[in-house]
Amino acid sequence: MKLVCTQENLTLGLSIVARLSDKNINLPILSNVLLRAQKDGLTLIATNLEIGIKTKVRGKIEVEGEFTANARLFADFVSTLKKENVSIELDDKNLNIKGENHQTTIRGMDPAEFPVIPEVGPSFLFSVAATHFREALSQTLFAVSADESRPELNGVFIQVGDGSCVMAATDSYRLSEKTIPVPQAKEKKSVIVPARTLQETLRVLELSDAADVQIAINDNQIQFSFGETQIVSRIITGEYPDYKQIIPTAFKNEVRFATEEMRQAIKTTSLFCKQGINDVRLSLEKRFSDIAVNAENSNLGKNVSNVRTESKNQEMDIVFNYKFLLDGLSHIVGEAACLKTNDPTSPALLVSASGDDLLYVIMPIKQ
DSSP states (O other), X not given: OEEEEEHHHHHHHHHHHGGGOOOOSSOGGGGEEXXXXXXXXXXXXXXXXXXXXXXXXXXEEEEOEEEEEEHHHHHHHXXXXXXXXXXXXXXXXXXXXXXXXXXXXXXXXXXXXSOOOOOOOTTEEEEEEHHXXXXXXXXXXXXXXXXXXXXXXXXXXXXXXXXEEEEXXXXXXXXXXXXXXXXXXXXXXXXXXXXXXXHHHHHHHTTOOOSEEEEEEOSSEEEEEXXXXXXXXXXXXXXXXXXXXXXXXXXXXXXXXXXXXXXXXXXXXXXXXXXXXXXXXXXXXXXXXXXXXXXXXXXXXXXXXXXXXXOOSOOEEEEEEHHHHHHHHHHOXXXXXEEEESSTTSOEEEEXXXXXXXXXXXXXXXX
């Protein structure tokens, strides 16, 4: 194997794949990145057996071949080089790397031991705009459950069909659901994708200028393809809860306010909430137009912050976990948000005042 490519291209490719490589005592090869040099360029591959990532790097291939090297070492080393052409040549079990002012040898392992990254057949295939998909991932991933006793909640539920893609995540205390347009998707399909897979996909998408993401699904796996990169992952087996039944369809109160003003009020008031409960109370009387955001701690003191609203003749008295409320407000798009409630024990709905493609349901703290 012998090739030449630029430091910039190699650094970008390694930044995409190297983070997936983990230290593994039983399978040391998983700490490595596979370099596969073919006529059409250099392919970099990494896997942790749950997720596999491939990306192609442009370069001049003089001799085809493949080899594996420690992913973190290789990536860190290349990132320190100045922007120049980098020559890579395989010599027995060593990668010889040459630049303008350096000659380096990195030891590696036989590529025959590297796990095969499966190809996902086009049993179900659709495309979504990369900007829409990035936004949908950021607006749902934060609500995924970390409780491993319910594995179906450790991922994002994705349902495609009828011209849209609905993505939802919940930890039983709050729920985030985002709908994005997929005009060509007529047939219905639903899967649960592990949060780690989608976190990696979001990270790599932010490094890419691809316009669209191609998504292929079969019975056991899902593949995301964009630009020169493919990410393959298992899907979570099991049935996702019927979360639609907890989303209220009618409300007694709807209060509109400036998103940033409410965020700042909650941040300030949260300093006085009860430790471990994280409670803040939102109160509004019909005769007033300001929401009182308050918290009291017998050891620390109390705080009341008033937030102006654009609503009249509305009332509420409801307590939330301030962290969950801040999460929702942080992902609302637009300057204004709307909080819809019924009573102090029923789920509340937080949406952008400019649209409802993102629904954030939050359970109150029962007093």
